[in-house]
Amino acid sequence: MVLSSSKSIRKFSQQFIAVESSDGSRFASVNLDAGLASQLITIKVLERLRLGFGDLYTEENVAISGIHTHAGPGGYLQYMLYSVTSLGFVQQSFDAVVNAVEQSIVQAHNNLKPGDVNNAGINRSPSAYLLNLPDKRARYTTNVNTQMTLPKFIDTMSGKGIGAFNWFPTHGTSMNRDTLLISGDNKGAAMRFFEDWFASTVDGKSVNGSDTRTRY
Structure with missing residues (x-):
């Protein structure tokens, strides 16, 4: 047909x-x-x-x-x-x-927006970091890495987002040694929060309905 x-x-x-x-x-x-x-x-x-x-x-x-x-x-x-x-x-x-x-x-x-992730982690040993040579420390504005890489995956058949890979430089040690609970720590929490947010959006798209595509 x-x-x-x-x-x-x-x-x-x-x-x-x-x-x-x-x-x-x-x-x-x-x-x-x-x-x-x-x-x-x-x-x-x-x-x-x-x-x-x-x-x-x-x-x-x-x-x-x-x-x-x-x-x-x-x-x-x-x-x-x-x-x-x-x-x-x-x-x-x-x-x-x-x-x-x-x-x-x-x-x-x-419409460029900063991709830094600020106030999401701390340096595990600021005193040790200060032992780096001054010229090394002068290369960075903070004592932690605030850059994050996040490629996302789109279902090409439906156009819907289906997931993302994330590399964020933080150590999974938010839960201290006294906790008796099994936990995915901060990485596991971030994954859960993201999936909950994703499920609350419309087809995985931001609820503000913005469209950055240029028509012709």
């Missing part, structure tokens, strides 16, 4: 920017609801970003990919073979894709 519809499905440009520090290295990843990206799109997007951000975003830290849909707009690629079905290059398609990618990165840049 063949299904048809008079309405098109809206396509998106989805973006993510990971930043080491406010002035440190960064990586921008953009995923298009399109057949694929191209060198020409990357060149044009970087030209526009350079006007607003200088050399902050370059070919070395910006990746643009496509989901390989065969039902997207055509004519936006610079290669003749890929433009045959659209009877040549289509400026309108190209501009729509480039605008979406540019807006995606600008939106993500303007």
Whole structure:
């Protein structure tokens, strides 16, 4: 059976920017609801970003990919073979894709939020830490690591989040030696709190309903 519809499905440009520090290295990843990206799109997007951000975003830290849909707009690629079905290059398609990618990165840049986890742990021996050489301690603003890595997993069929891996530099010794209870300690508590929070959201999405995708 063949299904048809008079309405098109809206396509998106989805973006993510990971930043080491406010002035440190960064990586921008953009995923298009399109057949694929191209060198020409990357060149044009970087030209526009350079006007607003200088050399902050370059070919070395910006990746643009496509989901390989065969039902997207055509004519936006610079290669003749890929433009045959659209009877040549289509400026309108190209501009729509480039605008979406540019807006995606600008939106993500303007919505960057700190990823530090402050006040979540203490140094087990501040006096021992102070025995490090001054130039070593000068590299850090605190005596504990406040950085956290958290990749998440999405069910690609339903679009729902299904879980996450987390590496947080804290020792599981919140329960002292006098406790008689079996416990997963702070890591186990964090996992339980996260799962309870996840179960209370709508399809694993924040209840505020925010949408950071850029439509085109």
